[in-house]
Amino acid sequence: MTPATDIDVDPAQVAEWLAEDPALQVIDVRDVYEREAGHIADTRHIELVKLTSAADTVERERPVVFYCRVGGRSLMAAQAFRASGYEAYSMKGGLRRWADEGRPLSPEGGHVADH
Numbered sequence: 001m002t003p004a005t006d007i008d009v010d011p012a013q014v015a016e017w018l019a020e021d022p023a024l025q026v027i028d029v030r031d032v033y034e035r036e037a038g039h040i041a042d043t044r045h046i047e048l049v050k051l052t053s054a055a056d057t058v059e060r061e062r063p064v065v066f067y068c069r070v071g072g073r074s075l076m077a078a079q080a081f082r083a084s085g086y087e088a089y090s091m092k093g094g095l096r097r098w099a100d101e102g103r104p105l106s107p108e109g110g111h112v113a114d115h
């Protein structure tokens with residue numbers, strides 16, 4: 001994985017990083033109902049409101065990419081984690097852009113929930 005300089009990374013870059021390293025830390029910070037509607041397969045789910053208390057479960061030595069519906073909540077998460085010394089990114093355009101660009105959602109037939 002080649003580190004990006006910008007905090008925002010395009011879904012194509014996230015997909016490429018996942019292809020290189022399936023164990024990449026990718027965290028969905030949306031609400032439970034949004035996650036259940038559709039998400040990126042094999043990613044973690046930590047609701048934004050619970051992220052602070054779960055921060056110690058995120059590996060500091062490895063990059064982390066956050067995503068949400070359109071990118072606002074994930075940007076807040078990435079900024080907070082960067083301020084704490086993590087190599088953190090936000091997926092630009094969120095899951096909406098990921099799906100609009102034709103990338104798969106889990107479960108089969110999943111969709112991006114309205115917020």
